[in-house]
Amino acid sequence: MSLVAILEQALNGLIVSSFYALAALGLAIIFGVLRVVNFAHGELYMLGGYAYFLAVASMGLPPVVGIVVAAAALAAMGALVEWLLIRPVYDGRADRPEEYSIMITFALSILLLNLANSLFGPWPRRPEPLFRGGVEIGELIVSGDRLAAAGVAVVLIAVLLAALRYTWAGRAVRAVSQNREAAAIFGISVTRVGMLAFATGAALAGLAGALMGPVFNVVPPMGVIPVIKAYVIVVLGGLGSIPGAIMGAIILGQVESFATILIPDPSRALAYKDAYGLVLLVGILLLRPQGLFGTKERRA
Amino acid sequence: MAQLEVRNLHAGYSRDIDILRGLDVTARESMLTTIIGANGVGKSTLLKTIIGQLRPHTGTIRFGERDMRDVNTRDLVNLGIAYVPQKHAIFPEMTVQENVEMATWAFRHEKPRARSAVERVFERAPYLREFRSKRAGLMSGGQQRLMQLELALMSDPELLLIDEPTVGLDPKRAGQIYDHLRRLVTEERRTILMVDQNVIAGTDVADYIYVLELGANKLEGTKKKFDEEYRDAISEWLF
Amino acid sequence: MMHEQLDISGLVKRFGGLTALNSVDMTVGSGELLGLIGPNGSGKTTLLNIVSGYYKADGGSINFERRPVLGHAPHQLARQGIGRSFQVTKIFRRLTVLQNMLVAGLSDGAQSQSEATDRAMGLLRDLKLERLAHERASSLSGGQGKLLEFARIMMLSPKIVLLDEPFGGVHPELKRFMHDHIRKWNDSGVTIILISHDMGSIFDLCQRVVTLSYGDIICDGTPEETRNDPAVLDAYLGDHHGAA
Amino acid sequence: MKLQTLRLLGLGLILLVFLALPLLLGDYWVYTITIGFYYAILAASWALLVGYIGRISFAQAAMAGLGGYASALSVQHAGLPPVLGLAAGVLVAGALGFVIGRLTLRLHGAYLGLTTIAFAEILRITATAEYQLTEGSRGLQVEPLLQDGSRSEYYYLFLAVTVACLALMTWLLRSRVGLFFQSIREDEDGAASLGVNVTLWKTVAFAISTAFAGLAGGLYAHFVQLITPSMMSLQEMGIVLAMAVIGGFHNVVFAALGGVSLQVLLEGLRELGEWRLVVFGLITLLILRLMPNGVFGTVADVLTDRLRKSGDDK
């Protein structure tokens, strides 16, 4: 393989990583606060894609506005879901909060996916991207929509990281995730933070869907694969750890990019593409059950 | 006149079962009031009802002018109330420093106040300094409890509600805590309502004592009255 | 007739830069009732966690009845007769109180279900928990949880019991019950290591007291010796000698 | 005691209804309910794992698929009779369950859930990609279990196996093992301190549960006579999950009833066309939210409550 070819694959891997990271971010935040793995995240992502499509293609709004619309719509949706379905997880109404949260979000994902199938129909849609055309970096060509999505993703990730670390809202989010009772005693509104976190997570899913829609088409099952990658990433990085999620995304992007072309049997190499990350995940968990960046707990 | 008054309180964990059955308790201003009673009589339940984790079935709870029946736990700090629950309430995955900062949440926008509150903690509890950048959940049981007591004091509460202040603390530190609570009452004129199983020490620092039995009042009186009249009742438990 | 039942030598445990146990040597004879005290963070719970298999050691060795302890899983040690309680209770919240007891009673397969139930009910009666036998453990008060945990280990019929702060939040009256039980247990030959900050209980119950401070044993002697040891006074008791 | 007899009576009644159904229904519904039995075993096996030992797995459908493939392939290549093929399926699924249980010992909650998704997807992708062996997504033709078996013969066979499986599970969970499972679910460290072999039971629970899934998958494959990787998909897993939840996943019998009744409901909703799955998702969501013990669980709770009350009155 020539150097250019290697670079090209690495670059593609990086771009894909930023997509994965974007899809995973919201998941990590929601888990971070509510200790809920949002199994409906892929469907929220898909709804973000449709919101963007409706805003840009049907209402004729400019793409930038479309992205904002998608994020806002999904934030509202997230708040609603949190209020209606998620709240029993932490207000003591659910007898088995952990299982409840897993099952309720899984059920929600079934509902949303089928609802989208019925409402939007099977046809893929391709809304106008933020940028069109190709960008040439030396000999490497990257298409504009991908680069735009990747760029926005990187910026978003940076902003979010800073927000979590340096703003009070971010700290409140972390505090609530660790001890709800203590948070309430110190004056934090647990329900508001819970809703904020879920709405933010959903908005991030929506953003990801809006940015990815023009790249991978807007279609009801569009969230299924990315969300599995997102799971892999957040688990790789340690659930709830944002830097972990980013590392996880980078690793996964490169593994998929290179494994697909390095495995000698080309047919198998591609057939197993979606399995590489899963195998990696299983491998890493066996060595470090808390993920790459997760931390151990005191036992007794 | 900010005293806490609980009148004819009925409360519990499910609507149809009263754990507290007509309880009357008053935490008088600038006094340390201690509640004692057998396990499961409802002491913690009383505190949880006062701070709004449980809703009273009937009865009244007043703090000064404020009707506390529909209070939300998150508003406690603003009302000048701090609460230390029986089980640990800290943020285990945050560092000690971050825990201390989180305790200033309610007045985070008053920067000088928040800053000095943080500084005071580390002055008062130098041992916390060593653990400043260590995750709080990794400290020993007693260390966590101590930190939690410190956190509760940061907001300069008028009323302090403490469920078992010294469980897990070594005798030296327990003694210091009792001294400190005493000082808060006598020197800073704060009001404290605490539950304590450490009957001797807990009543020793108290101004006023309640004894509960099965969700209702059994005995009450000033420390003096207790020392004089109810010694026997207490020693019956002890020996 | 006493022999060395638990033999700890050169035990080291580090957490990152912090040395929680600094080459601890200690032997406990069969049938002893030993108090383990020390300031907060001195390493008591850590020691217990290692002896009962929850933490790995960074150095040293432990033998229980001449068999090595390190490298064995907690349940194996429990079956070999090492029972323990937890400073922060670990009760099975969604099981009933009785079921909590039965787990301990049935885990070695030696008792039938009805035998175990009878024994459990007897113990619950002693600890005033009988009324709650069929309630979920999540509805116990803090002190009742402690009692349940105590009762649970008794079901296990251990040879040595490690109790971590068993009296925390327990009412004096029931504490007396617990004292009686601990003595009875001990009289029947069970070795007991008692961690507690309740000096009354320690000095009342124990023939020998070991004091830890910053991972080192600073005193090992009778209650009398311990009470008057200047190092212990300075590090642990302060001026409130046995206030509790 | 009275409660116990009534419970038995109720179960007997349900069994009678199932015994009578083929006499009342046409071939198609008999076929549908037979498939419902497959889901019943699968949902019950999942409830065994999640409800009792608290280990969430999303690999149950994949395990059924594995059992199906193992059985079908061993019949095809090793020339085993289908009954032995089934046994092979049970063994293979149980063995892989044991391995997964062992590997994921230290994981719980969401980590475990996500890791089992990984295993499930790896299995499904492998079944699709190893075309030469499995015929990929085209599907593998499978020997019938009964030569020239009629619809009702299959029905009664499946009913018998389902009842046997449930009896076995119930017996296991009523024994001390069930208690150990639950103690592990509540607090692993606490259970270990009382001598419960946490490692062993967690692994065994996984293996038992997947072995049942493997059996269900094998039966299904030899009944439908066709098996494809889509049987191992997460979508399929979602349906199994919904069945257990709707029935009540705290109890294997309720979960199983959920399996049969949802299969029937799903067929009954065919009129709705593409909205069928929407309605289905909505029902699952509502039941989870409003009746966390599931339909049958809630009904049983209410009935028990009534009985207790009326008992008190006397």
Next chain:
Amino acid sequence: QDAIKIGGIAPLSPPGGVQTGESLRDGMIVAVEELNANGGILGQPVELIVEDTSGVPEKGVAAFERLATAENVVGVTGSAHSAVCSAVGPVAQETNTVFVAGECWSDSVTAAQIPEVFRITVANSLVYSVAADWVKEAGFENIAIISENSDWGFGIIDVFTENLKDTGATVTSFTAERTVSDFTPQLLQLKRADPQPDLIVAGFTGSNLLLMLRQAYDLGLAPSPETAIFAAGADVLEPEFWDVMGDAGKYVIGNPAGLPGKPDTPLSRSFGEAYQQKFDRPANAVAMEGYDGVMVLAEAIEAAGTTDSDAVEEALRNLSWDGTRGTIFFPQTKEPAWAFQQWPEVPIFVIQYSEANQTPSEAEILWPKSQATTDEIVLKP
């Protein structure tokens, strides 16, 4: 008056190819409406019952079961997934219900030689040998096939490899899951390959086919002067293709098993109009198969004069009916195996879009030579 029931099966929910499924179903609907408008079959009204297969064989089997045993349909048509068509064959036989397979191309559907199974669409061997002829004629030398790992996908690879064996052309193939949506690593690899392939065959369906085409275009790989791209999935025939692809759809090559208006008969024209009017979109090969499927069944019932299954089956064997795409009949030859009850004269075209937003009928026909609308064997951008 009892209605005569005709069953349809089509993928109407994922993971099936829902787009194709809907076209197929809509074609059937047009046929049934036309039949009823003309007085039904044997004087009885016709009822169409369409079941969803999700493109999954077991579900297809269940759907067929239901149609045959619960609805008692006279015959079933449709499918759109080879795996489903193959899977329902044995059920058709068992329930003695005829099945007229539409839009499933794997050889194995008819190669099983089940007496109840007839096919009115192409077999892979039929279509790709035609496509292979075109490839030979065009002189492509390095061919890369990326296809889904389904019966149909593997079939494409097999037939191409087989037919181009003796031409000296190299055929490289990759297969992937139906759900893979990012082909960039492979496409980059192809782009850097030496020599770069001159033809890429995209053996996918649905959104993923469009994604692959799009990604190849964005990377500047194909369609380009060096590399042509051949999209095997039926999705390139739908108008929505252009919504998604825009200009990137220009110069994409497709191979429909029939083009509306070819042959230019009154029936093919009237069907095209009725379809356009009812569904507000142009008909395509798949819709024509849906229509033909129902009509073939109706003809057979009419010819048999009864709904008795054996009689209908016999009537199908002897059928010769002028459908939208030519005269349909089912030879009884068993050599090669797939030719049994396989309509041999399915029109097969290789078309290439020369402008954006063309319908398949407006595209240039490259092959068969006799029908070609351009002299070029392949158009280059």
